[in-house]
Amino acid sequence: MRISREEAQRNRERIRKVSGELFRERGFDGVAVSDLMKAAGLTHGGFYNHFPSKSALAAAALEDAFRRMAAERAGARSLDELLRGYLAREAREAPARACPAPSLAAETARGAPEVRQAFAEGLEELIGTVERLLPENGDGEERRRRAAGIVARMAGAMMLSRAVPDEHPLADELLAAGWPEGRGDGG
Template identity: 45%
Template sequence: MARASREQTDKNREAIEQASSRLFRERGLNGVSVAELMADAGLTHGGFYGHFASKDALAAQACKRAFEESTARWERRLARADGDRKAMLTNLVEPYLTAAHCANPGVGCAAAALAVDVAREPAGKPVRQAYVEGLRVQVDDMAQTVESDDPQVRHDEALVRMALLVGALTLARATDGDPLSDEMLSAVRSRLLGSTA
């Protein structure tokens, strides 16, 4: 049997990463099997280990990819504000705290979608490191929205804003179907966009 070309191998790996990034955000790290990931990528289960040493290795790569996708969206939104910090914050918060984002974790924020699962993983797992690295980049991006020249103030406020965003989205997803879900999104949106920090 002929081996796949390097180009085909790269396409297959891309398909696996794309499927796993989405499915892990939708269903959790332990909510989807390797066979399901491979089927979603249009590949057979047997080909998995030609691309990744383990599901843990894939989880780390999928987490990294999910953060890269989220960060790319954020950075496009920040750039549209032309340096106006209030507009930067608005550009991040308004699309984030919506019912649509709440209903679509597979294509949404990696920080919110993966937080609970990653928190349950042992500290030495590569997925934890990928999560921390991705979150640090987003905190740095959020710091750009803070109206202060003091780097520590900007960093601290960015942490608060990230906690509010991720916490609100996580709780809104957990209460989906109850009015509390929309109230959570609305209250945090108002608090963040009304702040002057």
């Protein structure tokens, strides 16, 4: 049975969204294509009608996850507001709905070029968001360097915080350490 282009596009978007969540939760290698398609409510056999490979899907899912995160963060009026959401306990405990950088950086480093490119583009957008929220002092190069450092600190703090048990005091201490100048309450 053939489906319309519109339905095919909706299916593709559903696969991207579900895959982005599952990849952030379990990693690229922790999810089989059959599991991704089942979670999207589709059959395994239809996968290659939408994506030429799992790597192509991983790249598309990263693009989608970073785009969704950017849309959520677009309304941030200050760096503190952005950090409060990014470095929240809720984000630590729900990686499937949070930034893909802390969840997938290590796997992406060993991934296909298209996956690494999608990751880089997502990070570029996040760095740009942070740069926009920085005070208007310093030249462009300095602001860019500072924004990149803040993003690295944010993602690193979240990654390390997730690596220890939630109930361990270090988990919240690491979230708080992700704030520039040591601000934050970890929650």
